[in-house]
Amino acid sequence: MQPWQPLLDWWFGADHGTASEVAAARHQLWFGKRESQDQEASERFGALVEQALAGGLQSWRETPQGWLALLILLDQLPRMIFRDTPRAFSGDVRARPLLRDGLASGLDCGLAPIQRVFAYLIFEHAEELALQDRAVELFRQLLDEADADERALFASYLDFAERHQQVIARFGRFPHRNAILGRASTDEEQAFLREPGSRF
Numbered sequence: 001m002q003p004w005q006p007l008l009d010w011w012f013g014a015d016h017g018t019a020s021e022v023a024a025a026r027h028q029l030w031f032g033k034r035e036s037q038d039q040e041a042s043e044r045f046g047a048l049v050e051q052a053l054a055g056g057l058q059s060w061r062e063t064p065q066g067w068l069a070l071l072i073l074l075d076q077l078p079r080m081i082f083r084d085t086p087r088a089f090s091g092d093v094r095a096r097p098l099l100r101d102g103l104a105s106g107l108d109c110g111l112a113p114i115q116r117v118f119a120y121l122i123f124e125h126a127e128e129l130a131l132q133d134r135a136v137e138l139f140r141q142l143l144d145e146a147d148a149d150e151r152a153l154f155a156s157y158l159d160f161a162e163r164h165q166q167v168i169a170r171f172g173r174f175p176h177r178n179a180i181l182g183r184a185s186t187d188e189e190q191a192f193l194r195e196p197g198s199r200f
Helices: 005-012 019-031 035-053 058-062 064-081 092-104 113-124 129-145 148-171 175-181 187-193
Strands: none
Touching: 005 019, 005 035, 005 064, 005 113, 019 113, 019 148, 035 064, 058 064, 058 092, 064 092, 064 113, 092 113, 113 129, 113 148, 129 148, 148 187, 175 187
């Protein structure tokens, strides 16, 4: 077994179904906020996260699956393990160039569409409009390629990408991160944060 396989099995499930089946089964893990899930991520994969954050595990980037697992270690798991602390975003600086390099060499094309979502989310998480624009392009491509019975799922991912893009276009940053990162919010940002759906 490859060293990254336990992480991918935990993240996507060991039994591969359709994109909609995988998303339905794993949605709470991916997008829910449960202390038990965060603790499990820390216990099972915390050491790997620390290695990835320190610049290790570079051999993983040589295959699509290993590359994806390394991206998840840098982007998704810190947001769970270090939730509501500045370290939640500490892998972003390594994840973005890793994603760029993988896209340039076509590694994403070796992944299932539902797996590609968790590569492209790295640009969606960026506080940089050009990367947000690229995220929207990538999610639109996923939707364009989706089978008819999967289009609703991938349309929802595109919608979230567009919403993130709009926030960055308006503020240049995600206001909901301000308190965590010790940034002062403007009056406009404070008003925005009182609106429903303003915190991703």
